[in-house]
Amino acid sequence: xxxSYLLDDREAKARFxxxxxxxVAVISLLRSLPxxxxxxxxxxxxxxxxxxxxxxxxxxxxxxxxxSTRRRPRWTAPLAVxxxxxxxxxxxxxxxxxxDATIVNANGPILAxxxxxxxxxxxxxxxxxxxxxxxxxxxxxxxxxIAPADPATIAATFAASPDSLGACIDAITDAxxxxxxxxxxxxxxxxxxxxxxxxxxxxxxxxxxxVPTDCGANNASILDQIVIADx
Amino acid sequence: xxxxxxxxxxxxxxxRALMTLHVQGNSEAFGELFRRHRDRLWSVALRTLxxxxxxxxxxxxxxxxxxxxxxxxxxxxxxxxxxxxxxxNACLDRVRRRTSRPTxxxxxxxxxxxxxxxxxxxxAMDERETALEINKALAAxxxxxxxxxxxIDVEGWSVEEAALILDCPPGTVKSRCSRGRVKLAAxxxxxxxxxxxxxxxxxxxxxxSTADSLVKGVGTR
Numbered sequence: 437x438x439x440s441y442l443l444d445d446r447e448a449k450a451r452f453x454x455x456x457x458x459x460v461a462v463i464s465l466l467r468s469l470p471x472x473x474x475x476x477x478x479x480x481x482x483x484x485x486x487x488x489x490x491x492x493x494x495x496x497x498x499x500x501x502x503x504s505t506r507r508r509p510r511w512t513a514p515l516a517v518x519x520x521x522x523x524x525x526x527x528x529x530x531x532x533x534x535x536d537a538t539i540v541n542a543n544g545p546i547l548a549x550x551x552x553x554x555x556x557x558x559x560x561x562x563x564x565x566x567x568x569x570x571x572x573x574x575x576x577x578x579x580x581x582i583a584p585a586d587p588a589t590i591a592a593t594f595a596a597s598p599d600s601l602g603a604c605i606d607a608i609t610d611a612x613x614x615x616x617x618x619x620x621x622x623x624x625x626x627x628x629x630x631x632x633x634x635x636x637x638x639x640x641x642x643x644x645x646x647v648p649t650d651c652g653a654n655n656a657s658i659l660d661q662i663v664i665a666d667x
Numbered sequence: 668x669x670x671x672x673x674x675x676x677x678x679x680x681x682x683r684a685l686m687t688l689h690v691q692g693n694s695e696a697f698g699e700l701f702r703r704h705r706d707r708l709w710s711v712a713l714r715t716l717x718x719x720x721x722x723x724x725x726x727x728x729x730x731x732x733x734x735x736x737x738x739x740x741x742x743x744x745x746x747x748x749x750x751x752x753x754x755x756n757a758c759l760d761r762v763r764r765r766t767s768r769p770t771x772x773x774x775x776x777x778x779x780x781x782x783x784x785x786x787x788x789x790x791a792m793d794e795r796e797t798a799l800e801i802n803k804a805l806a807a808x809x810x811x812x813x814x815x816x817x818x819i820d821v822e823g824w825s826v827e828e829a830a831l832i833l834d835c836p837p838g839t840v841k842s843r844c845s846r847g848r849v850k851l852a853a854x855x856x857x858x859x860x861x862x863x864x865x866x867x868x869x870x871x872x873x874x875x876s877t878a879d880s881l882v883k884g885v886g887t888r
Binding site for chain 2: 443445447448449451452453455458459461462463465466467468469470471472473474475478479481482483485486625626627628648649650654655657659
């Protein structure tokens with residue numbers, strides 16, 4: 437048995453490429469092993485344990501946001517909803533009342549830039565998007581250079597209606613005074629997502645949150661989150 | 668893809684689509700992945716560790732980690748490769764944590780029913796005993812060699828795939844495999860040449876339930 441220790445790397449690799457009869461016999465024995473089946477009790481244990489981790493699905497760490505700030509007292513929830521709805525009434529109206537996506541100047545906060553976001557480019561791609569969209573610090577559109585999302589493409593997402601968008605923002609935003617800057621329906625690591633940019637009054641920077649397309653009260657997952665300089 | 672995927676039965680979706688749905692919050696998608704890959708993951712874990720209890724813990728650690736960290740899957744390898752990598756890492760982590768490496772754990776009170784044993788044919792018993800001896804020999808290998816041999820020679824992964832799973836260069840996989848095979852050849856010589864020492868030895872009754880665990884994959888938890 438000790439002869440294996442005498443094989444240096446080169447010899448061991450060469451032996452792999454041209455195995456002697458003894459190794460071939462071993463391989464034959466190993467390949468004769470019957471397939472195994474996971475024990476039923478282990479299957480049951482895992483099937484029971486995995487769903488319990490749904491709320492614990494981990495996302496890449498946020499670059500700036502302190503996770504502790506994501507905890508919000510229950511009493512603030514109505515305020516957050518009110519803030520979201522108020523904002524949507526202001527900003528979402530154009531998008532949701534417009535059925536003509538060809539009207540360039542009708543862009544609201546919901547965009548479909550087609551950007552392929554990654555954790556690495558998020559911090560640069562979002563400011564570029566905001567600049568390209570002509571968004572100003574007051575959330576008004578100066579000149580549209582990115583077309584708004586086609587309502588048909590967002591029909592099955594959290595951005596389909598003011599209510600569903602508000603539910604998403606409420607689910608992922610802990611600050612009751614959060615204001616929506618923009619939503620970009622795009623991809624993140626190849627997955628369809630919404631990239632939501634919000635501003636919190638008095639806070640430094642804008643918070644960019646990458647969320648799944650079914651973001652809402654039942655899915656508050658945040659796939660990535662960073663803070664970028666304000667407009 | 669996404670819109671279509673949500674309208675199809677999960678069983679009709681490929682692994683990548685299931686991962687996407689899982690990350691997007693679909694509560695059933697990972698379960699389908701689990702159903703597809705659990706037996707192979709179990710096989711690798713049990714044969715690398717040689718101990719059903721340890722293997723079960725490693726598989727649970729690995730799959731829960733995969734479940735929670737699915738967003739880190741970047742799609743640069745097959746989902747099954749990614750899952751195997753996580754579970755194999757969980758196995759090797761367990762090995763590193765223990766101070767000494769036992770061979771095969773012997774359960775105390777989970778003996779196979781006597782009647783069941785009596786119904787085995789001689790050939791079936793021989794196959795079972797042979798499998799037990801092979802698994803014991805695998806469990807006695809250094810864990811990095813055991814993992815390489817199990818992936819390549821038992822489970823049939825390519826060297827390149829095994830290298831991804833083990834997070835090492837393909838050349839390292841080859842050398843680990845060769846070294847493991849040399850040791851196995853010495854340990855299992857009597858199996859590949861039954862006349863050399865009288866053939867396969869009968870299995871002591873005390874080890875029958877362990878044989879069941881390793882051959883049938885029935886744990887003792």
